[in-house]
Amino acid sequence: MMIKKILIVEDEFIVAHDLQMILSKAGYQVVGIADSFKNAQVMLQSQPVDLVFLDIYLKGRLTGIDLALELMKSEIPFIYVSANSNEKVFEAAKSTCPYGFIVKPYREKDILLSIDIANYRKENSKNMKLSSERFMHDFIVDISLKSLTWQKKILSIAGAFQPYIPFDFIALSGIAADGKRYNEIGIIRTNFDQYDLFTADEFIETSGLTRKEYNRLNQLVPETTADAIYTGERFENVKQLAPMKNLMASTYHLHSNLVKTFHLENGDHISFSFYSRTPHLYQPSHMELLNFLSTTLEKKLIHLVEMKKADEVQPKTTFANLHPEKEKVFANIIGKSTLILNLLDKIKIVAPTDTSVLITGESGTGKEEVAKSLHRLSGRSQKPFIAVNCAALPLELIESILFGHEKGAFTGALETRIGKFEEASGGTIFLDEIGEMPIDLQSKLLRVLQEKEIERIGSNQPLAVDLRIIAATNLDLEKEIAKGKFRLDLFYRLNVFPLHLPPLAQRKVDIPLLAAHFVSKHAKELGKPVQEIPTNFLNVLMQYNWPGNIRELEHTILRSILLSKDGRLAVEDLALETKGEQTPISTEIKSFEDNERDHIIRVLELCKGKVAGSGGAAELLGIPATTLNSKIKKLGITKS
Numbered sequence: 001m002m003i004k005k006i007l008i009v010e011d012e013f014i015v016a017h018d019l020q021m022i023l024s025k026a027g028y029q030v031v032g033i034a035d036s037f038k039n040a041q042v043m044l045q046s047q048p049v050d051l052v053f054l055d056i057y058l059k060g061r062l063t064g065i066d067l068a069l070e071l072m073k074s075e076i077p078f079i080y081v082s083a084n085s086n087e088k089v090f091e092a093a094k095s096t097c098p099y100g101f102i103v104k105p106y107r108e109k110d111i112l113l114s115i116d117i118a119n120y121r122k123e124n125s126k127n128m129k130l131s132s133e134r135f136m137h138d139f140i141v142d143i144s145l146k147s148l149t150w151q152k153k154i155l156s157i158a159g160a161f162q163p164y165i166p167f168d169f170i171a172l173s174g175i176a177a178d179g180k181r182y183n184e185i186g187i188i189r190t191n192f193d194q195y196d197l198f199t200a201d202e203f204i205e206t207s208g209l210t211r212k213e214y215n216r217l218n219q220l221v222p223e224t225t226a227d228a229i230y231t232g233e234r235f236e237n238v239k240q241l242a243p244m245k246n247l248m249a250s251t252y253h254l255h256s257n258l259v260k261t262f263h264l265e266n267g268d269h270i271s272f273s274f275y276s277r278t279p280h281l282y283q284p285s286h287m288e289l290l291n292f293l294s295t296t297l298e299k300k301l302i303h304l305v306e307m308k309k310a311d312e313v314q315p316k317t318t319f320a321n322l323h324p325e326k327e328k329v330f331a332n333i334i335g336k337s338t339l340i341l342n343l344l345d346k347i348k349i350v351a352p353t354d355t356s357v358l359i360t361g362e363s364g365t366g367k368e369e370v371a372k373s374l375h376r377l378s379g380r381s382q383k384p385f386i387a388v389n390c391a392a393l394p395l396e397l398i399e400s401i402l403f404g405h406e407k408g409a410f411t412g413a414l415e416t417r418i419g420k421f422e423e424a425s426g427g428t429i430f431l432d433e434i435g436e437m438p439i440d441l442q443s444k445l446l447r448v449l450q451e452k453e454i455e456r457i458g459s460n461q462p463l464a465v466d467l468r469i470i471a472a473t474n475l476d477l478e479k480e481i482a483k484g485k486f487r488l489d490l491f492y493r494l495n496v497f498p499l500h501l502p503p504l505a506q507r508k509v510d511i512p513l514l515a516a517h518f519v520s521k522h523a524k525e526l527g528k529p530v531q532e533i534p535t536n537f538l539n540v541l542m543q544y545n546w547p548g549n550i551r552e553l554e555h556t557i558l559r560s561i562l563l564s565k566d567g568r569l570a571v572e573d574l575a576l577e578t579k580g581e582q583t584p585i586s587t588e589i590k591s592f593e594d595n596e597r598d599h600i601i602r603v604l605e606l607c608k609g610k611v612a613g614s615g616g617a618a619e620l621l622g623i624p625a626t627t628l629n630s631k632i633k634k635l636g637i638t639k640s
């Protein structure tokens with residue numbers, strides 16, 4: 001549905017009326033002007049609103065950002081219209097995912113353009129919602145037909161939910177028709193598409209409780225099973241009421257929770273309690289997806305319950321690689337740091353849609369690899385993937401290379417040439433270094449995005465093209481806009497689904513995996529077998545700052561293999577300046593638990609998985625092997 005009814009929330013009378021005039025003249029219906037959070041709330045309750053123009057500073061204590069949080073919950077799109085504010089306020093506003101941001105003084109066309117973009121984004125999120133519903137429905141039906149154990153089935157379903165309803169932990173509980181409670185089950189994420197399933201007994205061991213204490217807590221007040229979302233203060237409150245929730249939250253450092261109960265035909269009730277370490281994560285859209293799937297899930301869960309009843313043996317703890325075929329799609333993206341897993345989840349969501357994606361990140365962080373994965377996971381995978389580096393093309397040729405030209409269009413155009421856009425027809429075009437695209441070409445690119453048509457140079461015949469555009473940049477485009485080098489409208493159009501690649505220095509936990517990957521890749525290619533990566537070699541790699549990111553790591557390893565003698569990698573060949581260099585303080589904010597997990601994994605990797613005994617990880621860490629084992633279990637570390 002297109003945007004029609006607009007609410008203006010603005011405390012400056014003149015600005016509000018100016019906005020109202022612009023909108024009314026363009027045919028939109030302004031349903032009201034509110035000058036405070038409270039007034040806006042009243043107006044929002046009394047009528048449907050498709051879009052809100054929102055000032056940040058309003059009358060009263062509460063700001064536009066507070067209202068934005070409410071609008072997010074009700075899924076009403078909003079665009080900030082604000083004077084240049086300080087960076088902190090700007091960052092807070094950005095975190096509320098606005099549909100646009102207009103800085104005062106604005107021009108009429110900025111306002112109208114922002115509505116066009118909002119329409120596009122609205123349409124896009126509707127398509128995304130439909131595709132997630134379709135995918136999850138088909139997945140649940142498919143998995144129920146496969147001959148797998150109930151544990152594998154439930155883990156597969158949980159894994160499939162991850163991109164749409166992100167979670168770090170799921171507690172599954174059930175009450176049978178006769179009032180008897182099922183044995184609880186927990187599911188925890190340990191890697192991309194890798195989850196551990198454990199029983200109450202195993203949870204008791206991890207949490208350090210006795211069985212008696214656990215039963216007492218469980219009896220006291222059962223886990224709240226009414227459908228609900230608990231974030232922020234609500235989560236803190238419910239933890240006081242439900243001791244089980246409190247225990248889970250403290251054991252796994254969880255900060256938000258969504259509960260959905262399914263009512264089976266046989267009278268049983270099964271609750272899925274999704275938990276996340278990210279505060280304020282769960283939104284009504286997550287619940288909507290579960291509501292949409294409830295009929296399908298209720299039918300399929302009956303079979304799972306029956307399978308489980310027939311097999312009351314202890315479930316096996318780990319199921320790795322639930323979807324090996326999907327793993328293959330990401331085989332080019334090595335890493336299992338939280339930052340990378342979150343990125344892969346996002347790729348999985350956006351890949352099957354036709355949405356344009358803007359990939360940002362420093363040079364050599366893997367932007368092109370991400371673009372290739374997006375293509376491979378899309379319906380266009382059998383069609384071309386054309387990569388164009390906008391910075392590498394000569395200025396005078398860039399237009400003709402992209403759009404093609406007719407014979408005789410300019411001196412030297414001896415014959416008709418099709419451009420990259422036509423070449424990519426049916427598939428994906430990857431525009432690398434988009435920030436370097438000349439400004440006059442940017443408007444032509446906007447036309448490709450909006451109208452899906454191009455014109456060859458020398459022709460005035462528009463040609464329809466069916467392609468997906470993925471762009472990447474290592475520049476800060478917002479700064480380029482301020483300098484007048486990048487078009488704001490193109491930025492908003494491209495930035496519908498941003499993906500950010502962290503620099504390698506922020507995910508050093510991935511270095512051992514990446515190093516192993518590049519050693520095996522290049523040793524084979526060069527025909528120079530390498531026996532192992534020595535610990536001191538890995539240590540130097542871990543200490544270095546990696547300004548050139550993964551590309552630099554790959555080249556460093558390649559050079560070391562070339563210089564290696566008798567299959568031995570030597571620190572001396574690394575030639576990396578780590579002396580006196582401080583390991584940079586990672587800007588990735590990690591929980592204590594994540595840090596502990598990363599540290600243990602690193603030590604285990606150094607000890608080749610050996611836990612106890614001389615040279616084992618426990619010795620290196622200076623703790624008893626039993627303590628380390630229980631930490632490994634608690635933190636969900638698996639051998640892989």
Ligand SMILES: Nc1ncnc2c1ncn2[C@@H]1O[C@H](COP(=O)(O)OP(=O)(O)OP(=O)(O)O)[C@@H](O)[C@H]1O
Pocket residue numbers: 332333334335361362363364365366367368369370432474514517550551554
């Ligand atoms: N996560 C990863 N796992 C394995 N290899 C990777 C990963 N990320 C990047 N690489 C490799 O590192 C090199 C650089 O990656 P890529 O070209 O995708 O970076 P980029 O961000 O597009 O760089 P630029 O901005 O300079 O174009 C490539 O050889 C790529 O295969």
